Amino acid sequence: MILDDFVHFNANGLYCPYGDFYLDPQQPVKTAVISHAHGDHAVSGNNEIFCTESTRQFMHIRYGKNAGKVFNIAGYQQKFKVGKVDITFIPAGHILGSAQILMEYEGISYLYTGDFKLQTDATCEPYEFAQADVLITESTFARPENLHPDPVEEIKKLNDIKINILLGAYGLGKSQRIIQLINAHAPQKKVLVHHRIMPLCKVYEDADFKLGRYELYNRKAMKQQDEYVYIVPPFTFDSYFNAVGVKRLFASGWQHLQVNSQDTLVISDHADWNDILLVIERMQPKQVWTLHGEGKYLATHFRNSIFVKTLG
Template identity: 55%
Template sequence: MIEEYFKLTEIGLYCPLYNFYLDPQKPVKNAVISHAHGDHAVGGSENIYCTEATKAVMDLRYKKNAGKNFQIVPYRQSFSIGEANITFYSAGHILGSAQVLIEIEGKRILYTGDFKLEHDPTNEPFEFVKADVLITETTFASSETEHPKAEDEIIKLNRFNNNIIFGAYALGKAQRVTQLINQYCDGLNVLVHYSIAPIHRIYEQFGVSLGKWQMYDRKTMKHSVNSVYIVPPLTFSSYKHSRDVYKVFASGWGNLQEYCDEKLFISDHADWNQILRLIERSEAKEIWTLHGDGNELKKHLSNTHTVKILNE
């Protein structure tokens, strides 16, 4: 039974047989981390297994509290914790994001972390992996959810004739938006918030081409009519009463996009069809759902798969 190998605890998904967690929410002895977003990567663990890009962001954000011993593992290179054989494969979510394949006693258990199948030149492309059991995120696991193409969303900026305050998450989204603007919105000048710039630099250090951008400068913004100032959500909310700029927010979530002149649905998570495609390509017959509502997926697969909702 796969339940012998993993169970969901208040700290995270835990393998009691070999004492390690997948994306623990508190410091632990052994942490296997899929990617560097704060709801998956907590600092302070004793032994951390992750990709090089994930470590770079954790070092930036947590500094000396990032963790004691980092084990940097490239994609497709296996390592062991106890008798568990573990391999990272690209998840396509953000730079350095990894699916985690755990092989225990002949069983292949694949944990997706957050993932997307859509093309995104700011991170490594998703890689399909076969598994016996698939533990998948279900953030947008609704048949009513179909993400539009990111390029079709970003070109909406070309309609504006004034400066733009652009709200985006600092890690992943801001870098993707910067690249998209440079590719599809000729003439727009990209400025970024001081908290976003260090992450842009990490991406560029890993060889990702974001195009032209610069740190925010009040003078540049004041004397320009074609600048896009990319800011994190908290800063974006402080501009809600501004009348001399257009306000744009990019997210897969509609309820995060308040006080906007334009809502861009640019998601870094898989939509319904992408999740179904993943399940088909994985060839897994047992599905565990996590990070979202898995009920519709369970109903949809009731005649073909065994589905367990971990977080219900």
């Protein structure tokens, strides 16, 4: 029997009372199972953490000694137990080390996707389809009009920009994906990277996800007009709003974050509407629970076949 309260939100985040743990808690907790290392999923200060090795490394880079007290590392498809719940990590395709979290309890399986994508990405483990009775899915882009373009075609737009580019991108995941895409599809560009992004890139390289050519930013190089692309995190990008002699672009799946109507770079690390439908159709879960977005469009789409509810 599916338990309606198998996971639910409280003040600390998404809680599983049957295993006494949180999934990607929003506040520090006693026991956290973390899907990936982005800051809105992996906060500092948890007492005990279950995650992949890459997620642990990213958290230590970002949080130092405050990353967490005890880390329990599990590989993909390696079953372990937290409380009375059996857990397995399955690749989510979002960033390096990202995991869907398969939870099994009293003969019923619940799959928490975390953030995920199906698009090809040479910088992380590819998404793997799984089976579960209940799909607990992110719904960030779960609207019929949200259809992501081909990232290769988006990167190729850079070939038509002949001046230096100031490119805003999230430091973890997006930046590394863009570095690899530029090297593969705009190879004449010279990639410069902000100093806060460099140690994150090293984790990728050490995990044998090679990004291609890039180097640490230096001001002297950027003063030349030599088809440089300087990749910076959002806080730095915002501080350069008056930058001259460069084309400003921000890489995001959100249209409202594009800064030039004539030059956009729409690259998302989340599943779009069609990808979410594909996952549901392949899995055929008995129920779908949505979070991190809107579930009403999925509820309408599957109203005659699958029960859909919104967790938050």
